[in-house]
Amino acid sequence: MNERSRISHFANSEAPLDIARYIESGGYVGLMAALGKTSAEVIGVVKNSGLRGRGGAGFPTGLKWESVAAGEQPYLVCNADEGEPGTFKDRFILERAPYLVLEGMTIAALAIGAREGYIYVRGEYPEIAKMLALATEKAKARGYLGNDILSSGFSFDVAVRVGGGSYVVGDETALLNSLMGNRGYPMLKPPFPTEKGLWGKPTVVNNVETLAYVPIILGLGAQAFASIGSVNxxxxxxxxxxxxxxxxxxxxxxxxxxxxxxxxxxxxxxxxxxxxxxxxxxxxxxxxxxxxxxxxxxxxxxxxxxxxxxxxxxxxTSVNMAHVLEVTMRFFAQESCGQCFPCRYGTRQLDYMAHRIALGLGKVEYLDLMRETATVMVGASFCPFGQSVALPLKSLLDEFGDEIVSFMTEQQYLKEVSE
Amino acid sequence: MSVSLTVDGNKVTVPDHTSVLEAAAAAHISIPTLCRHEDLVPKGACGMCIVKIGGQTGFKRSCVTEAREGMSVWTSSPEIRDIRRGILELVLAAHPADCLQCIKHGKCELQTLAERFEIRDLHYDRYTRGLPVDQTSLGIVRDMNKCIGCGRCVEMCNETQTVASIFFRGRGADTIVAPTIGKSMGDSVCVNCGQCVVYCPVGALYEREQIDEVWKAIDDPDKIVVAQIAPAVRVAIGEEFGLEPGELCIGKLYSALKGMGVDVVFDTNFSADLTILEEGTELLGRIREGGPFPLITSCSPGWIKFCETFYPELLGNVSSCKSPQQMLGALIKTYYATQREIDPARLVSLSIMPCTAKKFEARRPEMNASGLCDVDFVLTTREIARMFRQAGICFADLDESAPDPLLSGYTGAATIFGASGGVMEAALRTAYELATGKSLARIDFSEVRGMQGVKEATVDMDGLAVKIAVTNGLGNARKILDTISAANKLGKPSYHFVEIMACSGGCIGGGGQPLPNTQAKRARRMEGLYMEDRGLALRKSHENPEVKRIYAEFLGSPGSSLAHKLLHTSYLDRREAASASS
Amino acid sequence: METAPKTALEGKAPSPQQPETILQDYPDRRDTLLSALHEIQRCGARKSWITDQEISLVAQHYHIPLAELDGVVSFYKMFAREKRGSHIIRLCDSLSCRVRGSLDLYHHVRNKLGISTGMTTQDGIFTLEIVNCLGACDKSPNLMVDNTLISGLTIDAVDALLDGILEAEQ
CATH class of the missing domain: 3.10.20.600 (Ubiquitin-like (UB roll))
Incomplete structure (x- = not known):
């Protein structure tokens, strides 16, 4: 298998901003291939590669690009708001291969006809934002970004923006609200961002990792990528x-x-x-x-x-699952944007019950009530955030419910004994 | 174009772009909601309106889902009912359970739904937010312990009124609606229009009541309580007692006020006519002198504070006339006191208004022509209805009676003050005749009537083409004001005369009117005022005999120095408040 | 496209600049708002919150009503409108950090500084916050002091860190 089909191949932890080394390792091959193609051809390559968005939802990237509404100048946004707990792969890419992401953005911009792009970096990654700003300067100085890229007549510029500390902003519509200086509320869909996004213009939002695979696909061809991994x-x-x-x-x-x-x-x-x-x-x-x-x-x-x-x-086995429940529910309560009722009130109650359980003050009735709350949130939350509480919660209660109940019983016993 | 769909098996055909919720309503199915309001943009916050749509996974919010051809919609199922009940339980667990003491008791949308879904007990542990109630405003109380976060007030304040005094603050379960950090309702840019109160589904935003103070004054044998009633109250108060919006209740109002112990009952309509004489004179003076134009009306205290805060450069354009409320208040403590030989300190001037901003206006320090407050207490339509109920007055069954003479006679021109365009029309009826000495052939200026937000016309005044504009709702006012401001800067003409009312539809849609106070109800109240106007023998302010008499006996002529002392006022540049945090 | 203003970073070395000067670098386009807020929050020595006067300047610069601007600021956890310590300790308590000892670290820091989450020490030096993930879970447990990520924490390392800051402050 070709080493160049992996992001890791381009990762350079010693001198990530060294653009010459990036080029030596095969950087900008994909962009040059893309510059020789029409927009439709570039989208065709990405579609044929089978690339699916790496942000979490797994939507086919080529389809997203293709669905950009015609008529108005679209925007491209790189979602670098990596807030998902336990996730640090975007940090890995951005710290080691910033040019790969910029190259991917340039190709994506070429495909959808964008002239302006943004990288929205979470506020907790200040050093990365600084690095990306430097990388864009360097790429511009070498003609890989900015006006008339590699004398192709195609121009595309990227601005780096930072967030302020909100998980929900990782949702693409919430991210656009945040990028427009608003509260990071997810928006109603439809219309989808590809129809009406940033400043009301069609907008493609792609994850860092998705964009990082784009130069690889253009460089090696759709088939090389499609032949790796699972069939669909x-x-x-x-x-x-x-x-x-x-x-x-x-x-x-x-x-x-x-x-x-x-x-x-x-x-x-x-x-x-x-x-x-x-x-x-x-x-x-x-x-x-x-x-x-x-x-x-x-x-x-x-x-x-x-x-x-x-x-x-x-x-x-050292982990107390009541603590896992507590950490997880607290996360949802602290990060709920508060726009819709089921999530705003539901996460608050789940957090309260989980916290009581972890403190040894829980009631067995809480477990059923937590499940019912999750059902309300799945059915009626405005965006996927509120709906997603059910997966961790129900799995915890299904798989580890007995342990949590015996923890509660034990705590209850200890309290009674001490009284 | 239209689409056909089935809702719970009932076939229904609705116009394109109708929401599923409205399509269900067309099929006589009422889908519950806590955040949606017929006058506002649906936001899909509460989740109560979820439905199942054939062929689609999960549930959809019917308020923001468009009805499509061939759709089959199911609005009720065990799962849907459970989810709706679940949402209500979640909201109620965070809500102070003080319905019996709540001002919205019986009118609260949360309470109504809790009853409808039979929320008899809560599975959740209750919690309260323990937030202090913001009592700093003269017009509006803000209690965030009761807020359910529907966002209607935020839309009204920011998008419809463009005052932008309150916004969401914090996030998640801690989200509240608040003025900027460090400010309260009382010292924020709030203009007290009360439209947030009108659209609040619960008791989180409400009028600052003065009922206790008024009872105290009524019960004090030394005090003489003199009441006045604004034009817009008479076609709305009936709704509090089961009558239709627009039904004229002025005779009953006179009876009820007397019945509850008010000593003297006047009518703000009298001073509306007086306003026309003063403002009409001001307009004619400006026409004579060539400006400054436009002259802008000054009856709406929400608009006045808005102008002082956001357009202080236009204060020179605003008429110096006090509002009819303040004019009558000033005359009660001067003219009336002298006529009846009463010590003005014994007089309690009470006004019944459709408006929460009037409470603020009455407390403006410059509003003391007699050395005492022109107006001591302002009660909204809702408050006076509560007092009638407390007094055991069966309002709907009352006989009609007449007000006390001297400051109560009015013409049709006065009564239409309560509707957007009414002041303009009344002024035109009088100004034309005063300017030309001719009698108006057609006195209905239909081009300035109606619920549209911005109305423009050119009126021929004996050869002079008078350009006029009428706006209602402060967001609409902004459109005209920006034009005026830009024209003023260039020294170019824009309009001659402009009427601005803070609330949509004018005073009939004021922040103190009976709830629900929807656009549809406002339109019907408006019709009621024009109907009264049509039925009156006198329809021009300058024909009002009591107005003629007060000029002859007391004020001299319109614009006289006494008139200026009692009936005119000055304004304050409040721009600082808009940009300074604290 | 307008040239992008320099990327402002929360917690970069306190900028001695005045907020007015900082805002000059930002075009009146709301996409730069959060970046500007980060920089303003850190302007002046040892500051970590946005004052009333500063928020008024930002509101005027971006033509945003004050209430709405506070609505935006209060949505994002990294901003504060009330006085905080000169150093913000953001202790991560994600699942990855929790299973590797973040709760013990929290208890330790809480006892050492005498404050729980959301509070500021009396000397005004530290504000302690719990955050949900700093994106460095492979080196957990983690915390951030101002703009600096510190990973692989032990109780000793935390002690050394806090003592070092205290020493530098005195």
Missing amino acids: CPGYKLFSLSGHVANPGVYEFPMGTRLRDVLEKAGGVTGTLKAIQIGGTAGPIFGPAALDYNLDFPSMQKAGGALGSGAIVAMN
Whole structure:
């Protein structure tokens, strides 16, 4: 398999801003290939590659590009608001291969006809924002960005913007609101951003990792990418491994790789594996049976989960699942934007109940009430954030409910004894 | 074009771009909502209106989903009912359970739905936010413990009124609606229009009541309570007692006020006629002297504070006339006191207004022509209805009676003050005749009537083409004001005369009117005023005999120095307030 | 396209500049608002919040009503409108950090500084916040001091860090 089909190939941790080294390693081959094609041809290549968005939803990237409404100058936005707990693969890319992302953005802009692009970097990554600003300057100085890129007549410029600390802004419509200096509320869909996005203009929002694979696809051709990984979910994917793993870090595997193999590459689990969360906080918390899951979008969906951002958090038997419940519910309550009632009030109640349970003040009735709350939130939340609370919550209660109940009983007993 | 769909199996045909919620209504199915309002942009916040749509996964918010050809919609199922109940329980668990003491008791949309869905007990542990109630404003109380975050007030204040005094603050469960940090309702840019109150589904925003103070004055044997009633109240108060919007209730109002113990009952319509004489004279003076144009009306206190805050450069264009409320207040404590030989300190001047901003206006320090407050207490239509109920007055069944003479006679021109365009029309009826000495052949100026936000016309005044504009709702006012401001800067003419009312539809849609105070109801109240106008023998302000008499006996002529002392006022540049945080 | 203003970074070395001077670098386009707020929050020595006077300047610069601007500022957790410590300690308590000891670290910091999350020490030096993920889970547990990410924390490392800051402040 060609080494250049992996993002890791372009990662340069010593001198990430050294554009010459980036070019030496094969950088800008994809852009040059794209400049020789029409917009439709570039979109065709990406469609044929089967690339699916790496932000979490797995929407086919070529289709998104193709759906950009005609008529008005569209915008391109790179979503670098990596807030999903357990996820650090965008940081990995941006810290080591910033030009790969800029190159991907330039190709995407060429495909959709954008002249202006933004990189929205989460506020918690200030050093990365600084680095990206430098990288855009350098790319411009070399003619890879800005006016008349590589004398092709095509111009595209990128501005770096930083967030202010909000998870929900990772949602593409909320991100656009934030980029327009508003509260980071998700917007109603339809209209989709590709019809009406930034400043009311058609806008494509792509994740950092998605854009990083774009130059690879253009450089190697659609077929080379499509032949890697799963049939209907091809290519490589970055996985963020953390928790009780011997060698945590970012690992790149073909889509569809078994979780067991991924963990093995990271040195395996420290201690005895008890639980594993896949896809981020919005993903289910599985028992060890998950080791045999294939990590791609369709397979994970079949398993009742989601590939999400590719976050994998391993937990050994030292972990108290009541704490996992508490951390997870607190996350939802703190990050709910508050726009819709089910999520605003639902996350507040879930957080309250989970916190009481973790403090040893829980009631057994809470468990059913938490499930009912999740049902309300799945049915009536405005955006996927509120709906997604059900996966981790229900999996925790299904898989580890007994443990949580006995924890509560034990706490109750200890309290009575001490009184 | 139209689309046909089925809602719970009932076939219904609706126009294109109709929401599923409205399509259901067409099929006589009422889908519950907590955030949607027929006058506002649906935002899909509450989630109560979810429905199932055939062939689609999950549930959809019917308020923001368009009805499509062939759709099959299911609005009720065990799952949907459970979710709706779940949302209500979640909201109620965070809500102070003080319905019995709440000003919105019986009118609260949350309470209504809780009843409809039979929320008898809550599975959740209750919590309260423990936030202090903001009582700093003279017009509006803000209690964020009761706020459910629907965002209607935010839309009204920011998009419709463009005052932008309140906005969402914080996030998640901590989200509230608030003025800028460090400010309260009382010292924010709020103009007290009360449209936030009108659209609040619960008791989070409400009028600052003065009922107790008024009862105290009525019960004080030393005090003589003198009341006045604004034009827009008479066609709306009936709604509080089961009558139709637009039904004229002025005779009943006189009876009810007397019945509850008010000593003297006057009518603001009298001073509306007086306003026309003063303002008409001002207009004719400006026409004679060639400006400054445009002259802008000054009856609406919400608009006045808006101008002072956002367009202080136009204050020179605003008529120096006090509003009819303040004119009558000033005359009660001077002219009336002298005529009846009463110590003005014994007089309590009470006004019944459709408006929350009038409460602020009455407390403006310059409003003291007699050395005492022109107006002591302002009650909204809603408050006076509460007092009638407390007094056991069966309002709908009352016989009609007459007001007290001296400051109560009025013409049709006065009564239409309550509708957007009314002041303009009344002024035109009088100014034309005063300017030309001729009698108007056609006194209905239909081009300035109606609910449209901006109305423009050119009126021929004996050879002079008078350009006029009428706006209602402060967002609409902004459109005209920006034009005027730009023209003024260039020294170019824009309009001669402009009427601005803070609330949509004019005073009939004021922040103190009976709830619900929808656009549809406002239109019907408006019709009621024009109907009264048509039925009156006198329809021009300068024909009002009591107005003629007060000029002859007391004021001299319109614009006299006494008239200026009592009936005119000055304004304050408040631009600083708009840009300074604290 | 307008040239992008320099990217402002929350918590970069406190800028001695006046807010008026800072705003001159930002075009009146709301996409630059959050960046400007980050820089203004840090202007002047040892400052980590946005004052009333500053918010008024920002409102005028961007033509945003004050209430709405505070609505935006209060939505994002990195901004503050009330006085905070000169150093913001953002301790991560994501699942990845929690399973590797963040709760112990929190208890330790809480006891050491005498403040819980959201509070500022009496000497005005530290404000402690709990955050949901700093995106460095492979090196957990993590915290951020102002703009600096510190990973692989132990109780000793936290002690050394806080003591070092205290020493520098005295």
